Structures are given as C-alpha cells and as structure tokens.
Amino acid sequence: MINLTIDNKPIQVPEGTTILKAARMNGIDIPTLCHFELDGMNFENKPGGCRVCVVEVKGRRNLAPACATDVMEGMEVLTHSARVINARKTVVELILSDHPNDCLQCEKNGDCELQSLTKRLGIKEIPFKGETSTYRKDSTLSVYRDMDKCVMCRRCETMCNKFMTAGALSGVNRGFQAVVAPAFEQNLGDSSCVNCGQCVQVCPVGALTLVDDIAKVMNAIADPTKKVVVQTAPAVRVALGEEFGMKPGEIVTGKMAAALRRLGFDQVYDTDWSADLTIMEEGTELLGRLKKALAGEPVKLPMFTSCCPAWVTFYEKNFPDLLEYPSTAKSPQGMFGAVAKNYLAPKLGVKREDLVVVSIMPCLAKKSERAREELAVNGDSDVNYTLSTRELAHMIRQCNLDLNDMPEEDFDSPLGQSTGAAVIFGATGGVMEAALRTAYEVHTGKTLPKIDFMETRGFDGVKEATIDFDGFPLKIAVVYSLGNARKMMEQVRQGNPNGYHFIEVMACPGGCIGGAGQPYHHGNSDIIRKRMEAIYREDAGKPIRKSHENPEILAIYKEYYGEPCGHLSHEQLHTHYFDKSDKLEATK
Amino acid sequence: MPPGRELEGQRGEPTLKPPFPAVSGYMGKPSNVNNVETFANVPVIITKGAAWFSSIGTEKSKGTKVFALAGQINNVGLIEVPMGITLREIIYEIGGGIKNGRQFKAVQTGGPSGGCLTAKHLDTAIDYDSLVAAGSMMGSGGMVVMDETSCMPAIAKFYLEFTCEESCGKCSPCRIGNKRLCEILEKITDGRGTMEDLQELRNLAAVIKDTALCGLGQTSPNPVLSTLDNFWDEYVEHVVDKKCRAGVCKKLMSYVIDREKCIGCGKCAKGCPVEAISRTDYTAPGHKLASMVIDSTKCIKCGACINNCKFGAISIQ
Ligand code: SF4
Ligand code: SF4
Ligand code: SF4
Ligand code: SF4
Ligand code: SF4
Ligand code: SF4
Ligand code: FES
Numbered sequence: 034m035i036n037l038t039i040d041n042k043p044i045q046v047p048e049g050t051t052i053l054k055a056a057r058m059n060g061i062d063i064p065t066l067c068h069f070e071l072d073g074m075n076f077e078n079k080p081g082g083c084r085v086c087v088v089e090v091k092g093r094r095n096l097a098p099a100c101a102t103d104v105m106e107g108m109e110v111l112t113h114s115a116r117v118i119n120a121r122k123t124v125v126e127l128i129l130s131d132h133p134n135d136c137l138q139c140e141k142n143g144d145c146e147l148q149s150l151t152k153r154l155g156i157k158e159i160p161f162k163g164e165t166s167t168y169r170k171d172s173t174l175s176v177y178r179d180m181d182k183c184v185m186c187r188r189c190e191t192m193c194n195k196f197m198t199a200g201a202l203s204g205v206n207r208g209f210q211a212v213v214a215p216a217f218e219q220n221l222g223d224s225s226c227v228n229c230g231q232c233v234q235v236c237p238v239g240a241l242t243l244v245d246d247i248a249k250v251m252n253a254i255a256d257p258t259k260k261v262v263v264q265t266a267p268a269v270r271v272a273l274g275e276e277f278g279m280k281p282g283e284i285v286t287g288k289m290a291a292a293l294r295r296l297g298f299d300q301v302y303d304t305d306w307s308a309d310l311t312i313m314e315e316g317t318e319l320l321g322r323l324k325k326a327l328a329g330e331p332v333k334l335p336m337f338t339s340c341c342p343a344w345v346t347f348y349e350k351n352f353p354d355l356l357e358y359p360s361t362a363k364s365p366q367g368m369f370g371a372v373a374k375n376y377l378a379p380k381l382g383v384k385r386e387d388l389v390v391v392s393i394m395p396c397l398a399k400k401s402e403r404a405r406e407e408l409a410v411n412g413d414s415d416v417n418y419t420l421s422t423r424e425l426a427h428m429i430r431q432c433n434l435d436l437n438d439m440p441e442e443d444f445d446s447p448l449g450q451s452t453g454a455a456v457i458f459g460a461t462g463g464v465m466e467a468a469l470r471t472a473y474e475v476h477t478g479k480t481l482p483k484i485d486f487m488e489t490r491g492f493d494g495v496k497e498a499t500i501d502f503d504g505f506p507l508k509i510a511v512v513y514s515l516g517n518a519r520k521m522m523e524q525v526r527q528g529n530p531n532g533y534h535f536i537e538v539m540a541c542p543g544g545c546i547g548g549a550g551q552p553y554h555h556g557n558s559d560i561i562r563k564r565m566e567a568i569y570r571e572d573a574g575k576p577i578r579k580s581h582e583n584p585e586i587l588a589i590y591k592e593y594y595g596e597p598c599g600h601l602s603h604e605q606l607h608t609h610y611f612d613k614s615d616k617l618e619a620t621k
Numbered sequence: 622m623p624p625g626r627e628l629e630g631q632r633g634e635p636t637l638k639p640p641f642p643a644v645s646g647y648m649g650k651p652s653n654v655n656n657v658e659t660f661a662n663v664p665v666i667i668t669k670g671a672a673w674f675s676s677i678g679t680e681k682s683k684g685t686k687v688f689a690l691a692g693q694i695n696n697v698g699l700i701e702v703p704m705g706i707t708l709r710e711i712i713y714e715i716g717g718g719i720k721n722g723r724q725f726k727a728v729q730t731g732g733p734s735g736g737c738l739t740a741k742h743l744d745t746a747i748d749y750d751s752l753v754a755a756g757s758m759m760g761s762g763g764m765v766v767m768d769e770t771s772c773m774p775a776i777a778k779f780y781l782e783f784t785c786e787e788s789c790g791k792c793s794p795c796r797i798g799n800k801r802l803c804e805i806l807e808k809i810t811d812g813r814g815t816m817e818d819l820q821e822l823r824n825l826a827a828v829i830k831d832t833a834l835c836g837l838g839q840t841s842p843n844p845v846l847s848t849l850d851n852f853w854d855e856y857v858e859h860v861v862d863k864k865c866r867a868g869v870c871k872k873l874m875s876y877v878i879d880r881e882k883c884i885g886c887g888k889c890a891k892g893c894p895v896e897a898i899s900r901t902d903y904t905a906p907g908h909k910l911a912s913m914v915i916d917s918t919k920c921i922k923c924g925a926c927i928n929n930c931k932f933g934a935i936s937i938q
Pocket of ligand 1: 137141146148239
C-alpha cells in the first residue's frame with residue numbers, strides 16, 4: 034500500500050493506482066476530459082492529452098496529469114490550489130477558443146462533457162480569440178462527423194482501433210490542424226468503418242453523433258396513406274427509462290409500448306418476437322451443421338452468430354475468406370422486417386409499399402443494416418427506418434409525453450409475444466444461452482434440467498464453455514468487442530485449434546445493452562451492469578423462457594413458414610454475405 | 622516534432638512517461654535515445670578516459686559543447702568550447718564581435734525553445750544549470766546573437782511560429798495554446814496589442830509551460846517569457862506608443878519626408894509602387910521645387926523611396 038495526501042487528507046491506496054483513481058476512491062472528483070474507462074470491460078483511453086486533470090505534486094516542477102500519474106509513497110497532491118485552478122481553467126478556455134460553441138443547435142446539448150466542464154469551472158468568457166479549425170462534414174448512415182467540435186480526446190480512436198480493431202480512425206495532421214479522421218481523410222463510409230457507432234457513444238462532445246431519422250418517421254406517421262408499425266429491440270426496454278430520470282436498470286417495457294402508441298404508431302410489435310424466430314432458425318442451422326459434422330460430411334464449424342450488423346460488416350471487410358462460417362440467419366431486426374412486409378402486410382390489408390416498418394434499436398449499426406440491398410424487395414426496404422433508444426426518447430419528449438406517466442400496455446399480436454430467451458439477446462451471452470435452451474431440447478428431445486446457463490453470462494470479454502448435449506460435448510465461446518471477435522476468426526483461419534462449434538459475437542461492451550444508440554453512459558460501467566441485471570430479471574419473470582415454446586412462433590411456422598430452415602424461411606429469413614475487403618484497399 | 626513511435630508505424634507523438642525509453646522504448650524494449658553529439662563524445666571518452674574528459678568543463682557539466690553560432694556576429698559557424706566558458710568569450714573572442722560595430726542586444730540559446738539572454742548575462746559561465754537559471758537552456762546548442770536591429774517581440778513570434786509548426790497536436794495547451802500565443806504576438810507586432818494582452822501572454826505562457834505533455838510544449842513559451850522578463854519596455858512600446866524601436870515591425874513604422882530637406886526632385890514618387898507620394902504646395906527656403914509628402918494610409922512600407930532619395934530627406938519613424 035502507498036501512503037500519500039490528497040488535498041492534505043492522508044490516504045492509502047494500492048501501488049499502481051493513479052492519482053485520479055486514488056482521489057475518486059476517497060471522494061475527491063478531479064475533472065477529466067480525455068480519460069475514459071469502462072471498468073471491467075477492457076476499455077481504457079489514457080492519452081494524457083487534454084491536461085484538464087492536472088494537479089500539483091509537491092516537489093515536481095510541472096503540474097501532473099492525475100489520470101496518467103501513479104501515486105508514490107509520501108506524495109503530496111493538491112487538486113485545487115490557485116495554480117491548478119488557473120491552469121485547468123486556462124486549458125478549458127483554450128479548448129473552447131477552438132470550438133464552435135453552438136450548444137443550442139448541438140446534438141449533444143445537455144449531454145456534453147465539455148459543456149458540463151465549462152459550467153463546473155465557472156467559465157463565463159473565453160479570453161482567447163483567434164483562428165478556429167474547420168473541417169469537412171462527413172456521414173455514413175449511422176455516424177455523423179463534425180470535426181469542428183473535436184477536442185482531440187482520442188477516445189474514438191482507441192475505441193475503433195483497440196477495442197474494435199476496425200482501424201478506421203486515427204490522428205492526422207499536426208499542431209493546430211491535428212484532428213481524428215479516416216486514413217487520407219477519406220469518407221468514413223469508404224473506410225474500414227463497420228458502423229458500430231461506439232465512437233459516438235464515447236465521444237465527449239458533439240463531434241461524433243448519430244444520424245437523426247426522427248423527422249422521417251414523424252412524416253410517415255403523418256401520412257394517411259401509410260400504415261406505420263414499430264418493433265422494439267430487447268435492450269431498449271432496460272435503458273430508455275434513464276432518459277426520463279429513472280434509475281439505470283428500470284424495466285419500462287409496458288410504458289414504452291404505451292408511449293409508442295401515443296406517438297401514433299398503428300401497431301406496436303416486439304423485436305423480441307423475431308428474436309425467438311431467430312433462435313428457431315439459427316438453432317436449427319446449428320443442429321444441421323453439427324449433424325453433418327457427426328456424419329463426417331464437410332461443413333463449416335464453428336458457426337458464428339450473425340445478429341450484430343457491425344460484426345457482419347466486420348467479417349465482410351476483414352475475413353472475406355470465412356464468409357461461410359457465420360449463420361445465414363438474418364438479425365432479429367431483419368427477420369421482423371421480412372415477416373412484416375411478407376406476412377403481416379396482407380394480413381393488415383395493406384400493400385407492401387404502404388406498410389412502413391420502423392425499428393427502435395439500441396444500436397447505430399442497425400441504421401446501416403436496414404439499408405442493405407439484400408434486405409429489400411424492388412428497392413423497398415423490409416425495415417424503412419431505424420431509430421435509436423436516444424431518438425425514441427427525443428421523440429417522446431418532442432410529443433409532450435413523459436415515460437413516467439405512461440400506463441403499462443401490451444404489444445400487439447401476432448408479432449408481439451415473446452419469451453425470456455428473446456429478451457436476453459440484449460446482453461452478451463444471451464443469444465448463446467437462448468440458442469442453447471432451444472437447441473438442447475430440440476436435439477435431445479429432453480427437457481433442460483437447468484434453464485440458466487451461468488457460464489455464458491457476465492462481462493468477461495471472452496467466455497468459453499463445454500456444454501453436455503446429452504453425451505455430446507458442445508464447445509462454445511461468447512465474445513464481445515470486435516477485437517475479441519478478430520481473435521476468434523484468426524483461430525478459425527488456423528484450423529480452429531480449440532474445436533469450437535458455436536461462437537456468439539457482439540460488437541459492443543456487454544452486448545447491445547452497451548450499444549451506441551443507448552443513452553450515454555459517459556464511462557460509468559455500473560449503468561451497463563444495471564441494464565444487464567434488468568435483462569436477466571425480465572427473463573426470469575417471463576412465463577415462457579424458451580423460444581420454441583412461444584405460441585406465436587409455433588403458430589407462424591404452422592400457418593406460414595412450415596418449418597425452420599425450410600424453403601420459405603430460407604427465402605425470407607436468411608441472407609448471404611459479400612466480400613467487402615476492397616473497402617480496406619486504401620489503408621493497406 | 623517530438624520523438625514518438627514512428628519507427629513502430631504509429632503516429633509521431635510522445636507517449637506518457639514513465640516508462641522511459643531506457644525501460645520500455647522501441648517495440649517495448651529498453652532503448653537508448655540520445656543526440657548525435659552525445660554519441661560523438663563516446664569514442665573520445667573511451668580512448669582518452671573519463672578523467673581526461675571530466676577535467677574539461679565545470680563541476681556539474683563536464684566536457685565540451687558544440688554550439689551553432691549565428692546571427693549578427695562577425696564569425697558564424699560551429700564551435701566546440703569547454704563547458705563554463707562565458708558568453709562574452711564566445712561572442713567577442715570566437716565570434717569576433719557584433720557586425721558593423723553595432724551594439725550587442727541579446728543572445729538566444731538552446732534553439733527555438735530556449736530563452737533570450739541579455740548583456741547582464743555576458744559574464745555568466747555557461748553550463749546546463751546556469752542557462753536554466755537564467756531562463757534559457759542548452760537545448761539544441763543553437764546560439765543566435767542579436768544586435769539593436771532585432772525586435773524582441775518579433776523574435777518571440779518567429780520562434781513561436783516554429784513551435785506551432787512542430788507541435789504534434791496531442792495535448793491541448795501546446796496544440797491550441799501556442800497558436801494563441803502566436804496570435805497575441807501578432808497582434809502586438811501589428812500594433813493592435815493592449816496591456817491586457819501582455820498580461821494574457823504571460824499567464825498563458827506560464828500555463829503552457831506548466832501543463833504541456835512533452836518537452837516541446839514545456840519549453841516552447843521560453844522565448845516569450847524571457848523576452849517579457851528582459852525586454853518588457855520593448856513590449857510596452859509596441860502596445861502603448863505603437864513603436865518598434867528596431868524598425869522591424871512594418872505595421873508600426875511610418876515613412877516621413879522632412880519638408881525642409883526635400884528638394885522636390887520627385888524621384889521617390891516615381892519609384893513608389895503604390896503612388897503614395899504626392900507634391901505639396903510648400904517650398905522650403907533655398908529650394909526651387911515644392912516638397913513631397915507620403916500618404917501613410919497608402920504606404921505599404923516597402924522602403925523604395927528611402928533608397929531613392931539622394932538627399933536623406935526620408936526617414937522611418
Ligand atoms: S459539443 Fe458540447 S460544447 Fe460543443 S457545441 Fe455541442 S454541446 Fe456545446
Ligand atoms: S463506427 Fe465503429 S468502426 Fe466506424 S469509426 Fe466508429 S468506432 Fe470505428
Ligand atoms: S471525435 Fe470525439 S471522441 Fe474523437 S477525438 Fe474528437 S472529441 Fe474525442
Ligand atoms: S452489439 Fe448490439 S448494439 Fe452493438 S452493434 Fe451489435 S447489434 Fe448493435
Ligand atoms: S507539448 Fe506539443 S509536441 Fe508535446 S505532446 Fe503536447 S502537443 Fe505534442
Ligand atoms: S515606403 Fe514605399 S510605399 Fe511607402 S512612400 Fe516610400 S516608396 Fe512609397
Ligand atoms: S483527463 Fe487526464 S490528461 Fe485528459
């Protein structure tokens with residue numbers, strides 16, 4: 034243990050602790066801007082660049098960055114001496130002097146770390162006037178870049194390169210012109226970006242924001258010739274409440290359904306329903322591949338899940354040689370869209386093109402997935418618009434509603450009923466667990482002795498287990514972060530030395546609960562943990578917890594699809610992948 | 622640009638220290654990062670011995686030092702001198718004194734991030750510590766000698782422009798702060814400066830020094846701080862009197878024709894590229910033609926007229 038004083042208070046912390054952590058452990062909150070950590074989720078950005086966290090260390094010539102300086106025995110630290118406050122204010126004033134300061138029109142207004150820092154330091158005017166840097170605006174279908182607002186914290190870069198290993202963003206230029214951009218300042222859409230949007234989730238300011246599609250949805254609702262239906266993803270219901278002042282981890286499923294109805298959606302459905310459908314298709318596909326393998330036929334194993342579109346784009350760009358490994362099952366968003374346009378539209382008595390399908394997703398990648406050409410018929414996308422959790426919250430507020438005041442309502446039928454297996458799709462390991470619940474029972478014909486697979490739960494970036502499938506040892510792995518996914522793909526290239534059969538991949542920290550479309554967590558990993566607890570609470574409270582027991586799912590197979598992985602489901606519920614490695618040529 | 626991780630294919634910017642390169646450098650391996658000069662000393666120390674090397678120099682700074690002597694001095698070039706030599710010896714004995722018999726004003730040591738020393742430092746024995754104590758540094762071994770034709774705020778701006786170019790952009794005080802320092806200096810040398818700007822200049826320079834991440838940013842304000850300390854009057858003149866005594870800051874100069882001396886030949890007007898010179902209706906006693914006058918709002922301060930006037934009637938004020 035190391036003894037030191039911070040603001041004259043004697044404290045003791047373990048060796049290797051930074052001044053910042055030591056202070057926070059002792060109730061002293063030193064402000065930061067560039068530093069960002071997701072505790073226990075293997076993400077830390079520590080460039081030591083913003084210099085907002087500087088403190089005075091007795092005997093040291095210069096001020097020290099608290100986030101990047103380890104404690105030492107006998108250290109005397111002052112976090113708010115006149116020298117420190119003056120330096121800290123001056124540094125933030127400098128940052129503001131090269132910033133557009135148009136908070137009123139900014140996507141980040143009210144949620145911006147630079148804004149709250151300015152308020153906290155009591156900065157009333159910026160003494161420095163001078164040139165401000167301006168850059169070209171750029172956008173994909175998911176991410177909008179306005180680098181005029183960039184403060185060079187480098188969080189996006191660390192996220193993109195270290196956590197995701199997508200390698201789309203890095204620092205370019207030097208001095209005053211330095212900024213974060215794709216290689217050769219090409220468009221993000223032409224880069225190796227996979228649209229995971231996690232750079233947006235971690236950006237402290239409005240430099241990286243989501244592409245706002247609210248107006249398009251409002252117009253569709255206002256159009257009397259259109260019938261507008263909505264689906265809501267599993268992870269949304271455990272995070273939306275945060276936008277309305279509720280505690281993280283509050284489950285707002287019923288209130289959300291009620292709010293969506295009041296926003297004017299004609300039918301309110303549930304992506305959980307199509308998550309159950311996904312399990313039927315993906316689980317059947319897995320069993321099919323296993324059967325072939327056991328019979329000695331050539332087959333691609335391990336099978337990877339394919340419900341995370343950032344992950345899909347990632348393997349299309351980075352592993353074009355392995356495109357036959359992931360499941361061909363569409364994501365739950367994609368499946369819902371296909372069912373809505375093919376099966377539901379005639380039922381509702383509307384033409385395909387008069388049915389507008391809207392998704393509410395925790396995700397920004399889904400905005401790009403929605404627009405994939407193969408998920409459309411004659412140019413009419415199966416899903417017409419995708420809104421994030423944050424956009425739904427905006428829309429609810431815009432329409433003078435408060436989620437707190439909403440009654441509890443149910444989803445509409447027939448695409449509304451779901452099981453506990455579906456809701457856990459929102460957390461890392463959930464798709465695996467849901468698939469295991471169904472695959473086990475379908476394969477063995479026996480009832481699972483224990484429905485909870487604890488080995489797939491929790492925040493470890495890589496989880497491995499061997500599941501006893503009635504004598505057959507099924508080797509599984511669950512990973513989140515595309516960096517971990519890359520390691521798995523590299524193993525496959527090396528001949529799958531660990532003998533995996535099935536691997537779940539989610540791009541985001543903790544899975545979709547930590548998605549880029551969720552309310553900003555500002556690095557507070559407890560918020561993501563609370564969302565996960567809520568997911569498993571929701572699962573435990575469901576009367577039915579296995580996808581193959583969902584009566585609405587059984588009914589649609591009986592009435593429409595026939596059987597999982599049958600002819601019609603292959604046509605509508607499965608997809609194929611493309612070699613997109615040319616997008617990486619520029620950076621090679 | 623400060624040394625970074627270019628050899629590893631990374632962007633050129635410094636990483637956090639510790640760990641220092643000696644512990645974890647290139648590819649995470651212990652690495653020796655030194656100047657060429659340091660390496661060049663090694664063979665001599667090996668062949669002639671440490672005792673011989675230590676016999677040269679001062680208590681704390683052993684051996685010799687190579688300086689790049691430049692500026693308004695008669696002998697310029699690379700010199701190798703023992704540590705502990707005085708500036709006076711370097712400038713007047715080795716350098717042969719100031720050019721054209723002009724007055725010594727300042728010497729900038731240590732390259733762009735060094736400081737400007739004045740006549741009062743001429744007899745200081747120079748080594749690593751004494752230079753730092755005097756507000757400068759050994760740095761790159763640059764030594765630029767200046768006479769009264771050098772304007773100190775303009776010199777500070779010149780060096781700041783260089784560090785702005787060299788900043789890697791990683792930390793905010795250096796990336797934005799040096800740019801702002803430069804802009805304030807530009808204001809001052811343009812005659813738009815205020816006394817508040819001088820305060821801001823000092824505060825900002827001190828904060829950059831105190832907060833920047835690497836050596837470049839921690840030293841880049843030195844030219845500003847040392848000229849503020851040693852040449853405060855010159856800054857005040859620029860700001861209050863709108864005058865540049867060295868005649869360097871063009872925006873602060875005005876070309877004036879002495880109407881008593883002007884014989885009205887009009888050669889100045891013919892050579893003026895912007896037609897700023899016209900004839901008055903005043904003829905000085907003893908002259909035949911009316912004198913000329915310069916419209917300061919049109920004048921671009923090119924200096925052509927002063928060279929064209931054979932009668933010394935035009936001066937800079
Ligand atoms: S990024 Fe933050 S500080 Fe900048 S304009 Fe937007 S809200 Fe204001
Ligand atoms: S969206 Fe994801 S892949 Fe694209 S730049 Fe951001 S972090 Fe990188
Ligand atoms: S874009 Fe945002 S996250 Fe990236 S460096 Fe700039 S401010 Fe930081
Ligand atoms: S993990 Fe979920 S939220 Fe994140 S990109 Fe994938 S699907 Fe979207
Ligand atoms: S002080 Fe300047 S050169 Fe050094 S890290 Fe900061 S920005 Fe880069
Ligand atoms: S200095 Fe040049 S521009 Fe000004 S009056 Fe003389 S010749 Fe004309
Ligand atoms: S938070 Fe410590 S340097 Fe940015």
